[in-house]
Amino acid sequence: MSKQSATSYPKEKINILFLENISEKAVQQFKQNGYTNVRKLSGALSEAELIKEVKDVHMIGIRSKTQITAKVLESAKKLQAIGCFCIGVNQVNLKAATKAGVAVFNAPYSNTRSVAELVIGSSIMLIRRIPDKNIAAHKGIWMKEAKGSFELRGKTLGIIGYGNIGSQLSVLAESLGMKVIFYDTETKLPLGNAVAAKNMKELLSQSDLVSLHIPETAQTKNLINKTNLKFFKKGAILLNYARGEVVDLNALSVALKEEHLGGAAIDVFPWEPEKNGDSFESPLQGLSNVILTPHIGGSTEEAQQNIGEDVSIKMFQFLERGITNGSHTVPAIGLPPVDGAHRILHIHNNKPGVLSAINTELSKHGINIVGQYLKTNDEIGYVVLDVDKKLSNQAVELLKKVKETIKVRMLY
Numbered sequence: 001m002s003k004q005s006a007t008s009y010p011k012e013k014i015n016i017l018f019l020e021n022i023s024e025k026a027v028q029q030f031k032q033n034g035y036t037n038v039r040k041l042s043g044a045l046s047e048a049e050l051i052k053e054v055k056d057v058h059m060i061g062i063r064s065k066t067q068i069t070a071k072v073l074e075s076a077k078k079l080q081a082i083g084c085f086c087i088g089v090n091q092v093n094l095k096a097a098t099k100a101g102v103a104v105f106n107a108p109y110s111n112t113r114s115v116a117e118l119v120i121g122s123s124i125m126l127i128r129r130i131p132d133k134n135i136a137a138h139k140g141i142w143m144k145e146a147k148g149s150f151e152l153r154g155k156t157l158g159i160i161g162y163g164n165i166g167s168q169l170s171v172l173a174e175s176l177g178m179k180v181i182f183y184d185t186e187t188k189l190p191l192g193n194a195v196a197a198k199n200m201k202e203l204l205s206q207s208d209l210v211s212l213h214i215p216e217t218a219q220t221k222n223l224i225n226k227t228n229l230k231f232f233k234k235g236a237i238l239l240n241y242a243r244g245e246v247v248d249l250n251a252l253s254v255a256l257k258e259e260h261l262g263g264a265a266i267d268v269f270p271w272e273p274e275k276n277g278d279s280f281e282s283p284l285q286g287l288s289n290v291i292l293t294p295h296i297g298g299s300t301e302e303a304q305q306n307i308g309e310d311v312s313i314k315m316f317q318f319l320e321r322g323i324t325n326g327s328h329t330v331p332a333i334g335l336p337p338v339d340g341a342h343r344i345l346h347i348h349n350n351k352p353g354v355l356s357a358i359n360t361e362l363s364k365h366g367i368n369i370v371g372q373y374l375k376t377n378d379e380i381g382y383v384v385l386d387v388d389k390k391l392s393n394q395a396v397e398l399l400k401k402v403k404e405t406i407k408v409r410m411l412y
Contacts, residue, residue, distance in 0.1 A: 009410075011035050014319070015056050015078075020044050020063035022085050023308025029316055043275050051075045059315055061085055062092075064295070065274065070096035080409070081318050083311040087111060087164075087298065088243075089328050090216055098329040098379045101347035101406035105314040105326050109164050110306035111298030115241050116169040119211050120176070122265035122291050124152060126237045127209070129263070131289050148262075153177035158207030160200065160223075161214035161242065162188040169211060170194045181206060204231040209239065216243035226251040235262035241297040244268040253283040256290065263289035267297045322384050322411050324375075331375035331382045341370040342392035343411040346383040349404040350376045358383060361398045367391045380406065 011034040018026055018040045030038050044065035045053060054060060054076040061083040062068065068082055073096045082092055084106040097104050125131065128149045136143040157173045159166045159182040170180045170191050180194040183203045190196060197203035200223075204210060210232065214220050224238065224247040232238070238261060240247050249270070255261045266284060272295055273280050284290050298307075317323040321337070322345045324330045330347060348354050355374060362369060362385075371386035387395050392410065399408045 012037060014058045015039075016059045016061075017041070017053060017057045018061040019066050020085075022061050022063065023304045025305050025308030026061055026083070026085065026312035029309070029312035033316065033320075047072060054079060059083070059319065061311065061315070064088070064091055065272075066091060068092040068097070073097060073100050073102065076100075076102075080407075081105065081315050083315045085304075085307045085311050088215065090243075094328055095379075098377070099406075101330065101380060103318050103324055103327040103330040105311055105318075106328070107307040107310040110310045111300070111303035112165045112168050114300040114303040115165050115213075115297040116172055118267075118293075118297055119169055119239055119241055119265075120152075120172050122239055123157070123209055123211075123237065125291060126239075126263040126265060126289060127152060127155070129289050131263075131291055155179070155208040156181060156206055158182070158197070158203040158210045159194075160184075160203065160210065160212050162190075162194075162196075163213060165241075166211070166213035167191050169213070200228070201231050204228060204236075205233065207236060208233065209237045211239040212242040212246055214242050214246055216245045220246045222246070222248045224248065224252065226254075229255045229260065232261060234260055237261065237263045237265075239265040241265075241267045244270045244272065249283050253287065256284070256287050263291075265291040265293070267293045268295055320411075324382060330380065331377050333373050333375045333382060333384060335373060335384060338371055338386045340389070341386040342389050342395075344385045344387060344392065344396055344399065345407070345409045345411055346385065346399050346402075346405065347407040348381050348383070348402070349406060350379055350381045351404045354381060354402065354404050355383065357402050358385070358399060361402060362387070362395055365391070365394065365398060367395050367398075 014035055014037060016030055016035060016038045021042045027038050027040055047069055050072045054072060056078055057076060058078050059081050064086050070093050079102050081103040084092060086106060087108055089104055089106050092104050094104060133143045154177060156179045159170055162182040162184040166182060173180050174192045181197045181203055182194055183197045183200050229251055252264060256264060269282060282292060284292060314326050321335055322343060323335050324332050325334050368388045369385055373384040375382050396408055396410050
């Protein structure tokens, strides 16, 4: 990036808000580059609290608890980008964010290793029935026995959802001598010796352990329910480190009590407390050979640092260079630096004739376009224009008046 590409706006006037105790790496990314108005809060905020807080915020960073609703976005007139410092983006109303021209970034790969390792660890603990032995030992009862305790080697792991985490788990499981089968709604290339199951019923009936790595959608809600639980092998183990809504916990509780399933590890729940120390209830509490953890699948120091770096860099590159690679809302464009021109970002509704109107308006006023980049999705278009320095301010005002314009920003 050339020296002349310093942003046109005063950095001290850019307001950045980080919630939910996001890694200090994210804060450093901006402060080290001259952004002084960076606030970091330890917890999540309610919708009402967010509406008050985001009115003058240009960039906001959240994790999984904070919900960015349409009402929040309506109040955030200055908001340019949302950084989701986690794997998913389901806590953001993406349709409303797209309509508002707000870029939404996340870190889909940064904590995959942390989740995969915890699944392996929990699998070992459950197949050895360590939770039961641990509770007994704490109660002063000696339970040294091999009955019902097995090795992972030679067992079959069924993975539902063969994405970033599922595929990495597949590799780790094979290194321990496990057989791996997987099921995904999309065709995926198997890694190692993993084999794709024809359907979910086939996977469930063949697996000694089943691990879920799927998103929360209308199709996946209560995917593991009373009916599908019947297809599990007797004594099989279920692990859910995906999303809370994909398992019917009441049905799972019955299957465990009836000893059709031999154990379970659940890290995510349909309802989760707002903050540490809040009360928590689940129909699985007190059941034998069950591990319950408070949504910590990706909560390692390494993962949080990686996520902090990944998402903050994406937000920073959008703020300083207009790059939208990794965005779920504004179309993704990778941009080269430019010398001898000023750069303008234009986000508009994706309607026929907008690009023509932009070029016509600038041409009519004798404004030379040095470079132009365009990308669209179903809802909006993103145009980056490098224009003559002397006429860039005039160009910004003209572009604001183009029909279907959502946002215009002079970058440098």
